[in-house]
Amino acid sequence: MGGEFELIRRHFTRTAPADMMGVGDDCALLAPSAEATAVSTDLLVEGRHFFPDVDPRALGHKSLAVNLSDLAAMGAKPTAFVLGLALPRVDDAWLSAYAGGLFALADAHGCFLVGGDTTRSDAGTTLSITIFGSVPAQAALRRSGARHGDDIWVSGMLGDADLALRLLLGEPEVPVADRAAVLAATRRALEWPEPRVALGLALRGLASAAIDISDGLLQDLGHILAASGCGGRLCADDVPVSPAVAALPPLWRRRCALGGGDAYELCFTAPADARSRVADAAARAGVAVTRIGAVEAGAGLRVMDAGGNPVPDLPRAGFDHFPSTAGLAVDSLPEAS
Numbered sequence: 001m002g003g004e005f006e007l008i009r010r011h012f013t014r015t016a017p018a019d020m021m022g023v024g025d026d027c028a029l030l031a032p033s034a035e036a037t038a039v040s041t042d043l044l045v046e047g048r049h050f051f052p053d054v055d056p057r058a059l060g061h062k063s064l065a066v067n068l069s070d071l072a073a074m075g076a077k078p079t080a081f082v083l084g085l086a087l088p089r090v091d092d093a094w095l096s097a098y099a100g101g102l103f104a105l106a107d108a109h110g111c112f113l114v115g116g117d118t119t120r121s122d123a124g125t126t127l128s129i130t131i132f133g134s135v136p137a138q139a140a141l142r143r144s145g146a147r148h149g150d151d152i153w154v155s156g157m158l159g160d161a162d163l164a165l166r167l168l169l170g171e172p173e174v175p176v177a178d179r180a181a182v183l184a185a186t187r188r189a190l191e192w193p194e195p196r197v198a199l200g201l202a203l204r205g206l207a208s209a210a211i212d213i214s215d216g217l218l219q220d221l222g223h224i225l226a227a228s229g230c231g232g233r234l235c236a237d238d239v240p241v242s243p244a245v246a247a248l249p250p251l252w253r254r255r256c257a258l259g260g261g262d263a264y265e266l267c268f269t270a271p272a273d274a275r276s277r278v279a280d281a282a283a284r285a286g287v288a289v290t291r292i293g294a295v296e297a298g299a300g301l302r303v304m305d306a307g308g309n310p311v312p313d314l315p316r317a318g319f320d321h322f323p324s325t326a327g328l329a330v331d332s333l334p335e336a337s
Contacts, residue, residue, distance in 0.1 A: 036137040039130065040070035046124035051168065056094045058191040059127075060101025065195045066214065067131035068109060069264040072200035073212040075141040076133030078111035084128035086121035109197055141203060141210040141268070146228035150208050150269040152293035153278060155196050158217055159245035159253070160189035162260020175249055185244045193264040199289075202281035203268060210268035216259045218314070221267050222301055228269075231298035237306040240290045251313055258303070259315030269295055 044063050046052055064081065071078050083102075106113065111131070164186040166174050176182045196212075203210065209228055211220045217239065225232050239257045248256065270278050275291070282289040296302075303311045 033134050035134040036140060038071055038074045038076035038133040038135055038140070040067055041128065041130040042066045042070070044127040046126065052124070054191065056097040057101035060098040060103075061105050061192055062101075063127045063129055064102050064105050064111070064131075065193045065264060067129045068105070068111070068195035068197055069193070069212040069214070071131060071133040072195050072197045073141060073210045073266060074133070074135060075139060075200045075204040075207075075210070076135040077201060078109045078131065078133050078197060080112045080114045081106070081129050081131040083113060083116035084126075084130075085116070085118045086123075086126040087118065088121055088124060109195075135204075139204040141200065141207050143209055143211055143224050143227040145207075146209040146224050146230050146232075146269040146295045147271075148230060148295055148297045149272055150295040151272050151275065151278075151291050152221065152232060152234065152267070152269055152295060153207075153289050153291050154213070154217065154239065154265055154267050155199055155282070155287050155289050156194075156263070156265040157240045157242045157245075157288075158213065158258075158263050158265060159241045159256030159260050160186040161193070161262035162256040163245055163248075164190040165260075165262065166256075175252055176247075182244050186242070189242075190262055193262065195264060196266045196285070196287055198285035199266055199282060199287045202285045203266075203270075203278075206274055206277055206281055207268040207270045210266055213261070213263040213265045213267055215261045216315070217263075217267060218258050218301065218303070224267065224269065225295070225299070225301060228295070229299075231296040232293055232301045233296055234293035234301060234303045235306065236303050236311045238290060238292045240288070240292075254311065254313070255315040 042063075044050055044059075044066075050059055050062070067081065068078055103113075163174070164183055167176070167179055167183045167186070168190075200210065209224045211224055213220045218234075221232065221234070236254055236258060241253065241257050245253055245256050272294075278289060303314055305311050
């Protein structure tokens with residue numbers, strides 16, 4: 001069966017480009033660039049972020065996708081990543097499938113594995129990826145650039161991943177008649193998210209601020225507004241959703257679309273006079289985008305319906321890993337990305 005080094009050789013050793021020296025040394029060496037280096041790290045913990053019986057190929061895809069999504073939100077081009085694995089046992093079939101999903105997405109984005117670490121864990125599987133990208137420093141998309149009068153946009157559709165998770169958790173109150181059919185229609189959004197890297201690159205020099213939606217639209221848009229010192233107005237009825245989410249009663253539709261995490265779409269702002277250029281950028285990236293509101297003076301976010309009336313019974317702001325620790329959430333700490 002082999003040990004740790006055989007595991008690495010068999011499943012994770014690949015040839016890196018000439019300007020990178022990766023797996024096999026104590027450190028990876030990345031050639032210096034005239035551009036800024038964007039860095040982001042994400043942890044996925046069994047039982048917290050994924051089910052023990054998840055398809056390992058899907059898990060390989062998602063574990064890299066969530067990091068690529070961070071680069072997308074900065075307008076950064078992926079270059080390399082390192083992988084940390086804590087495993088309860090060596091399972092060649094599981095590792096082969098996991099690596100297959102991981103490397104299929106990595107290859108699609110020209111992102112190379114250049115190092116990492118493995119260890120044994122008695123507490124289930126934990127996955128850690130640190131990803132590196134490049135972006136001209138002045139072109140990087142930040143959370144702090146939104147200005148009064150900017151439009152608020154979102155890519156793709158929201159709510160499917162949250163609805164799928166609720167169904168997989170067996171929440172009995174979810175108001176759908178055919179749970180199996182709805183799960184089949186929404187599960188891919190949860191397990192195979194598509195990072196919007198091409199859109200992030202296309203928005204360089206165009207978007208004034210951006211963030212990826214990992215913890216829910218209300219919470220993540222709130223981060224942009226707070227960092228930019230602005231307020232905002234959001235039309236809940238303009239938020240794009242799939243037929244499965246659209247079929248839910250209004251309260252549940254808002255819960256999934258406004259509060260649901262794991263979407264990995266981009267929320268961004270751009271000047272109102274840039275609408276045609278935003279549409280052109282999205283078309284080049286092959287991603288649908290929808291204008292859902294506007295940045296305003298002041299503070300806070302007003303959520304309205306299509307008639308301009310305040311929306312009642314808004315969902316909680318978003319996911320918090322530590323909801324009982326005096327309001328301090330992991331995702332509110334300063335991020336490398």
